[in-house]
Amino acid sequence: xxxxxxxxxxxxxxxxxxxxxxxxxxxxxxxxxxxxxxxxxxxxxxxxxxxxxxxxxxxxxxxxxxxxxxxxxxxxxxxxxxxxxxxxxxxxxxxxxxxxxxxxxxxxxxxxxxxxxxxxxxxxxxxxxxxxxxxxxxxxxxxxxxxxxxxxxxxxxxxxxxxxxxxxxxxxxxxxxxxxxxxxxxxxxxxxxxxxxxxxxxxxxxxxxxxxxxxxxxxxxxxxxxxxxxxxxxxxxxxxxxxxxxxxxxxxxxxxxxxxxxxxxxxxxxxxxxxxxxxxxxxxxxxxxxxxxxxxxxxxxxxxxxxxxxxxxxxxxxxxxxxxxxxxxxxxxxxxxxxxxxxxxxxxxxxxxxxxxxxxxxxxxxxxxxxxxxxxxxxxxxxxxxxxxxxxxxxxxxxxxxxxxxxxxxxxxxxxxxxxxxxxxxxxxxxxxxxxxxxxxxxxxxxxxxxxxxxxxxxxxxxxxxxxxxxxxxxxxxxxxxx
Numbered sequence: 001x002x003x004x005x006x007x008x009x010x011x012x013x014x015x016x017x018x019x020x021x022x023x024x025x026x027x028x029x030x031x032x033x034x035x036x037x038x039x040x041x042x043x044x045x046x047x048x049x050x051x052x053x054x055x056x057x058x059x060x061x062x063x064x065x066x067x068x069x070x071x072x073x074x075x076x077x078x079x080x081x082x083x084x085x086x087x088x089x090x091x092x093x094x095x096x097x098x099x100x101x102x103x104x105x106x107x108x109x110x111x112x113x114x115x116x117x118x119x120x121x122x123x124x125x126x127x128x129x130x131x132x133x134x135x136x137x138x139x140x141x142x143x144x145x146x147x148x149x150x151x152x153x154x155x156x157x158x159x160x161x162x163x164x165x166x167x168x169x170x171x172x173x174x175x176x177x178x179x180x181x182x183x184x185x186x187x188x189x190x191x192x193x194x195x196x197x198x199x200x201x202x203x204x205x206x207x208x209x210x211x212x213x214x215x216x217x218x219x220x221x222x223x224x225x226x227x228x229x230x231x232x233x234x235x236x237x238x239x240x241x242x243x244x245x246x247x248x249x250x251x252x253x254x255x256x257x258x259x260x261x262x263x264x265x266x267x268x269x270x271x272x273x274x275x276x277x278x279x280x281x282x283x284x285x286x287x288x289x290x291x292x293x294x295x296x297x298x299x300x301x302x303x304x305x306x307x308x309x310x311x312x313x314x315x316x317x318x319x320x321x322x323x324x325x326x327x328x329x330x331x332x333x334x335x336x337x338x339x340x341x342x343x344x345x346x347x348x349x350x351x352x353x354x355x356x357x358x359x360x361x362x363x364x365x366x367x368x369x370x371x372x373x374x375x376x377x378x379x380x381x382x383x384x385x386x387x388x389x390x391x392x393x394x395x396x397x398x399x400x401x402x403x404x405x406x407x408x409x410x411x412x413x414x415x416x417x418x419x420x421x422x423x424x425x426x427x428x429x430x431x432x433x434x435x436x437x438x439x440x441x442x443x444x445x446x447x448x449x450x451x452x453x454x455x456x457x458x459x460x461x462x463x464x465x466x467x468x469x470x471x472x473x474x475x476x477x478x479x480x481x482x483x
Contacts, residue, residue, distance in 0.1 A: 016039055122212055141183065180193070333368065337375045383406070407457055419451050
């Protein structure tokens, strides 16, 4: 409670004096003393409990003094009754003033507690006008309380909603809402907050005030962005490392179509240099050259996509598409390690929404790990099996499943729980990030990845991604086409 000003004290004294003068000297046959109740109630706005009691005592003494001055010569029931009414009015007003003072002090104490919190808390009425602004809001946003009160909150803070369509509808339904917002401080910088709203309603159920509690998460968001950037960098390094391991296979995949182009070109020259050029054979050779040129171009395009550093770009595709991209890149690695390939892909393949490069990175990593796991195996066939199928989760959702199985050393039960942990590796020269990054990529696509030992030997890795229903696939394709 603030200290009373000199003007407030002076006005109160003038009021008491005027009422005393009228009650004592004016020839009115009414009880003027009841007006002291107004003075007592008014004093509650700037005086404490003791001050209110002093004002009450002064008003009582003034009332008795006026009665003595006016009616001391004759005792009459009318003036006595009017004096008692005045005293009762003063007493009732004093009780009311003390009760209001106690309630105001309680509210003041509660408001002081709200000022102790680090969160920004403010209250706005049904017209979005700020009616309360705590110290946390002053510190977070930069506006002092006197400047914020009376302002419209959304205009003052330039509120931006993030993925919160239907905010007001949800608030109207439950009287509570929570989500992330971006606000603008007084200095023009933006701040991310977790915002919690609670609406207060009147006796008819109509909203008339909303309390908003905001917690600053700007540093958390910046840390998340930094982590996302670091993860992207690490994914890129892992891709480059994997491509380094597949250098021989990649070179073979590029050299094959190039050698075919040279062979067909030489054949074309021979057909042209004949006494009677065979243009039909030349045409066929040129067509083969064009096909092999496109094949080499496709391989280079896939390598460039894997090698470049870019943001994820989701598209409608199938896991079969990714397998088709990956197999040519690992064929030489399988040949060098005497690994046979068995492919059993579901047709037609279910559609999923994903980033082609990231998913290719996952499958390449799993395939290369499987090949290396079988490289030292003797006495049984080295077989890499790649299978795609659809798994029915429930009556409404399906998962596209890709299984990669080998006949290698299998998974030690002691290390199974650590298999996808960052920096865990069983290779002497491994970074231990391949499987960890693979899990992160798959989970970012809304799926899961798991590893188990095979029935007899080897390991079985399963990738599961949510299937797009036909309506979703069409909508997603349309959306991607417009971006």
